[in-house]
Amino acid sequence: MSVLLLEAFYGGSHKQLVDLLKESVEDCVSFTLPAKKWHWRARTSALYFMQAVPASSSYRVLFTSSVLNLAELVALRPDLARLKKVLYFHENQLVYPVRKSQERDFQYGYNQILSLSFLSSISTFMKTMPDHRPKDLDQLIRPKCRVLHFPIRFPDVTRFLPAHKRLRHSVWCDDIHAPATQSHVQSSAPSCPELTIDSAPPEKIVSVAGPQQSLEPMSVTPRQETLQIQPVSRPSGDERGSLQPLHIVWPHRWEHDKDPQLFFQTLLKLKERQLSFEVSVLGETFADVPDIFSEAKEQLVDHIQHWGFMPSKEDYLKALCQADVVVSTAKHEFFGVAMLEAVHCGCYPLCPKALVYPEIFPATYLYSTPEQLCKRLQDFCKRPQLVRHHVNQVNLHAFSWDTLGDSFRSLLGADSDRMLTEEHMS
Incomplete structure (x- = not known):
C-alpha cells in the first residue's frame, strides 16, 4: 500500500487514470467517491477521506485529482503530510468558462491555488480579491514545474474497423508503438498538462493536468438520453x-x-x-x-x-x-x-x-x-x-501508456524521490 490513490470524482477521465495506475503500478490502494454532485465533492471530500483512509506507515506517495482540496486533507490528516503528493488537474477552475463573471465561484479556484495550481492564471484570478492579495505565488510554484501528459492505453480496435479504415490501421498502430523520442515536454502554458514537483522533503507536492472524457463506464450510471433509431443499412x-x-x-x-x-x-x-x-x-x-x-x-x-x-x-x-x-x-x-x-x-x-x-x-x-x-x-x-x-x-504514440508508463512508474516508484531531485538539480 505504498501508493495511496484518492479520487473524489470517480468517473470519466478521473476513473480512467486511476484504473490505469492501479492496473499498471505495483503496490497501490485506492479510495473513491462516485462521479456525481461535483460541487459537493470539491467542497467536502477532504472530510470524507479524513475518515475513510486508515492510518498506515506504509504510505509513501499520495496521488489524487484536484477535485479534492489537498490542503484541507493534509490539515485534517497530519500523518499524510510526510508523503510526496501527486495532484492531477483535469480542469483549471481559475479560467473555467462561465456564462457571466458573477457566476464564478471563487472558492473552487482558490482551492486549486491552495493545493498548487496554474502559473499564468494566478495573478489575474487573485485580482478578484478586494484587498490583501498574496504576491508572487506563481514564482513560488514555477521552479517545481514540469509537464507529463495524460497516458492513454489505446485498445486494439481492428475488429471494429470498416474495410476502408482497416487498410490504414497498421500505419496507426506503428505510430502508437514507435520508439518514444521523449517522455514529457517542458512547458508553463496553463492549457498544457502540468507536473509540479517540490523536491524538498517532507512537503513534496506534484501536480498534473489532463483530459475530460473516458471510454470506461462510470461507477454510477449517469442520466442518459436514449433515442431509438433504426440504423442505416451500410454497404460493405x-x-x-x-x-x-x-x-x-x-x-x-x-x-x-x-x-x-x-x-x-x-x-x-x-x-x-x-x-x-x-x-x-x-x-x-x-x-x-x-x-x-x-x-x-x-x-x-x-x-x-x-x-x-x-x-x-x-x-x-x-x-x-x-x-x-x-x-x-x-x-x-x-x-x-x-x-x-x-x-x-x-x-x-x-x-x-x-x-x-x-x-x-x-x-x-x-x-x-x-x-x-x-x-x-x-x-x-x-x-x-x-x-x-x-x-x-x-502523433498518437507520444500520448500512449507505452511511451509514458515508465515516467509514471518512476514518479510513483521506490526511486522516484531521488530521480526527481536529480532532474530538478540538472
Whole structure:
C-alpha cells in the first residue's frame, strides 16, 4: 500500500487514470467517491477521506485529482503530510468558462491555488480579491514545474474497423508503438498538462493536468438520453468510401463548456444546405443537460445514428470506428482523451485553434472560427472520400501508456524521490 490513490470524482477521465495506475503500478490502494454532485465533492471530500483512509506507515506517495482540496486533507490528516503528493488537474477552475463573471465561484479556484495550481492564471484570478492579495505565488510554484501528459492505453480496435479504415490501421498502430523520442515536454502554458514537483522533503507536492472524457463506464450510471433509431443499412467493404453519407461524431460531456450550441448550430446549417450526413452524439450526461440537446435531437432526427452515453466500452469503440470525423467545439480543454481515442479509431479530427489543441494536433486539423468549421464539414459532406482516404498525421504514440508508463512508474516508484531531485538539480 505504498501508493495511496484518492479520487473524489470517480468517473470519466478521473476513473480512467486511476484504473490505469492501479492496473499498471505495483503496490497501490485506492479510495473513491462516485462521479456525481461535483460541487459537493470539491467542497467536502477532504472530510470524507479524513475518515475513510486508515492510518498506515506504509504510505509513501499520495496521488489524487484536484477535485479534492489537498490542503484541507493534509490539515485534517497530519500523518499524510510526510508523503510526496501527486495532484492531477483535469480542469483549471481559475479560467473555467462561465456564462457571466458573477457566476464564478471563487472558492473552487482558490482551492486549486491552495493545493498548487496554474502559473499564468494566478495573478489575474487573485485580482478578484478586494484587498490583501498574496504576491508572487506563481514564482513560488514555477521552479517545481514540469509537464507529463495524460497516458492513454489505446485498445486494439481492428475488429471494429470498416474495410476502408482497416487498410490504414497498421500505419496507426506503428505510430502508437514507435520508439518514444521523449517522455514529457517542458512547458508553463496553463492549457498544457502540468507536473509540479517540490523536491524538498517532507512537503513534496506534484501536480498534473489532463483530459475530460473516458471510454470506461462510470461507477454510477449517469442520466442518459436514449433515442431509438433504426440504423442505416451500410454497404460493405470499400463501397462506404463513396456511397455512405459523412458520419460526424461528438463524444463529449453534455455540458456548456464543450459548447454544444456551436456544434448543433453548425449541423443545422449543413441540414439547411441539404447536405448528406449522419451524426452520433455520445458522451456522459449529468443532472443539468443544456436545452440545446433536446432541441437538436428533434431537428436532426433524420440524421442521427447514435444518441446518448454508451456504458459499454466495446459499443463506444464500435461507434467511433464507424464515424468519419470527430469534432470538438470545446471552450475549455486540458487534453482531450476522447479526441485522441477517436483518432485512434480512424476519425479525422476537427478542433479549435485554441486551448491545448495546437500542442497536440497539426495545423491541418484546426479551425479558427465557426465559419471555418462549417466550411470544412460542408466540404467533407460533399466529398467524404477526403477524410476516408486520409492518413492520420497525429502523433498518437507520444500520448500512449507505452511511451509514458515508465515516467509514471518512476514518479510513483521506490526511486522516484531521488530521480526527481536529480532532474530538478540538472
